[in-house]
Structure formats: structure tokens, C-alpha cells
Amino acid sequence: MSEPSEKKESTGCKEFDQCLEYLYLMLDNEATDAQETYLKNHLESCMICFEQYEVEKHIKDLLKTRITKQPVPADLANIIRTKVFQSA
Numbered sequence: 001m002s003e004p005s006e007k008k009e010s011t012g013c014k015e016f017d018q019c020l021e022y023l024y025l026m027l028d029n030e031a032t033d034a035q036e037t038y039l040k041n042h043l044e045s046c047m048i049c050f051e052q053y054e055v056e057k058h059i060k061d062l063l064k065t066r067i068t069k070q071p072v073p074a075d076l077a078n079i080i081r082t083k084v085f086q087s088a
């Protein structure tokens with residue numbers, strides 16, 4: 001009857017697109033309660049989306065920090081370069 005050939009490893013999520021959409025909404029604080037609940041439930045059982053969530057959250061935090069504390073990213077390279085030269 002049903003094929004027990006579940007060759008699916010942790011490399012695929014059939015709801016990945018959906019999760020990604022909710023994920024971005026949640027990170028932007030624009031997700032509805034239903035979307036947020038769905039995503040949280042899903043993340044508990046789906047490692048792929050959970051990791052994706054962690055990555056996106058991290059990137060967003062980085063961008064946020066950089067925008068508020070470091071208006072021009074190009075300056076950062078110069079600052080680091082100067083510090084390296086001074087400490088050498």
C-alpha cells in the first residue's frame with residue numbers, strides 16, 4: 001500500500017517556503033498570532049527551519065547593530081585597519 005521508502009533526511013522541509021515567509025514576518029514583528037504560533041510549533045520539530053531562523057535572526061541583529069552604531073560600514077574597515085596598524 002503506502003511506500004515506506006522515506007529517504008527524506010534532514011535536508012528537506014516541504015514547508016520551507018511557507019516557514020521562510022513567516023520567519024521574515026516574525027523577525028519584522030509583522031507576523032500575526034497564528035503565523036507566529038505556526039512557526040514556533042514548526043521550529044520545534046524542524047531543524048532546517050530552526051537553523052534558518054537562527055541565521056536570519058543573527059543577520060538581522062548584526063544589521064541592526066551596524067545601522068545604529070556604525071552608520072557607514074566602510075568606516076568600519078578603516079577603523080579596524082588603523083587599529084591593526086597602531087597596535088602592530
Ligand SMILES: [Zn+2]
Pocket residue numbers: 013014015016019042046047048049050
Ligand atoms: Zn521546516
